[in-house]
Amino acid sequence: MASIFKKFPVVIHQLAFLAAQFIILFVCGVGYSGSLAYIGAISTVLAVLISLRWDIEIMVNKVRALSESLLDASVTIGFMTFLILLINIIAGSPISIHIFIAAIAIAIHELLVSILFVHSFFYIYAFFRTLPAFALISLALLGFKPEVIWPLSFLLSASCLVIYFVDLVKASVFKINLERIKEINILPKLYAAISATIFTFVSALFIIIITLNYGDEHAGLWSNSIRIFNSLIIFLLATVLPFTLNKLGNTNVTYEKIIIFSRLWVSILPLVVLMFILVLNYGGYIFSLFTTFNFNITNVHLSYIFLTGVLVSFIGSSQGLYQSMNKSIVLLCMILIAQVLAFIVIYGSTFSFNSLIEIFLIIALFLAFLILTHLTYCFRLSS
DSSP states (O other): OHHHHHHHHHHHHHHHHHHHHHHHHHHHOHHHHHHHHHHHHHHHHHHHHHHTTHHHHHHHOOSSOHHHHHHHHHHHHHHHHHHHHHHHHHTTOOSOHHHHHHHHHHHHHHHHHHHHHHTTOHHHHHHHHHHHHHHHHHHHHTTOOHHHHHHHHHHHHHHHHHHHTHHHHHHHHHTOOHHHHHTOOOHHHHHHHHHHHHHHHHHHHHHHHHHHHHOHHHHHHHHHHHHHHTHHHHHHHHHHHHHHHHHHTTOOOHHHHHHHHHHHHHHHHHHHHHHHHHHHHHHHHHHHTTSOOOOSOOHHHHHHHHHHHHHHHHHHHHHHHHHHTTOHHHHHHHHHHHHHHHHHHHTTOOOOHHHHHHHHHHHHHHHHHHHHHHHHHHHHHHO
């Protein structure tokens, strides 16, 4: 019972964000929601690359002091922001400024809320996690465009977090010097960041491909199908995953880490089966409750979108496990293999929207199979 109450504040912020997405879908329409999903996908990819996943490092590595982690993370974010901005300018600025602002804000936001979680300030953690959701709803209802509401929402939360941690931020910044910067070991984080970036890009690539080929309406169908049908699973996973990552930092034994991670997904599997049956039989009707459903897609393909969303959640959550085992490079290789496979299948071909859904599911299944096979090998080897 005490554990449930401990996790309750984290549950609140997940409910708020899901409510924000559904309200925006209902009020602004599937096209507006699809455009928002497109901006969010690209900015999230950039945010991972800018931060080099220092937020996960803070969660799973308890050996380092938080002040040291914040110092290294601050230098990393500053350096990567400058580097990516420079590359963007040289390349003719293909990345819009609003996406760049959103990426920087998300990177800072994720870094600082992870510190709140490690400190067990769960109510404050929930507040700052919830703040972007309320900002999204408010700005959308006021009539602002997706290009405005996404970066502004996270910029507001990141600014408030910097003010909240002003003393810690000052202490870290004042310690920065050339000798200290030389001590920062970026390479292990770089593997994790590249792995996370490529995975996030694979996930975002679904939306990007759909948007470029079928427009915002179908991108909205894809992203909102996952939000509606996978909402309970995403809700439970996002609620429990931070605690799971925290537990991974309590042991150095590989097979124990795998057991901790496996228990999380075994507990979610019954809900996955139940939701799959529900979507397979009533998917179109459920989607129509949120917005007009006039797409030429069957419940079977809606269930495929649901399964793809589950697999994406599984693959995404495994990043923390691999980072805690110092095997991010292995996950990176597996993701690259899946991405090459996707490129070979999709490039230069024309598919119907339903066929594209089937291809996305096969690619996600293939990557999940690689991960499960490798984790089984690691478990046997360490036990």
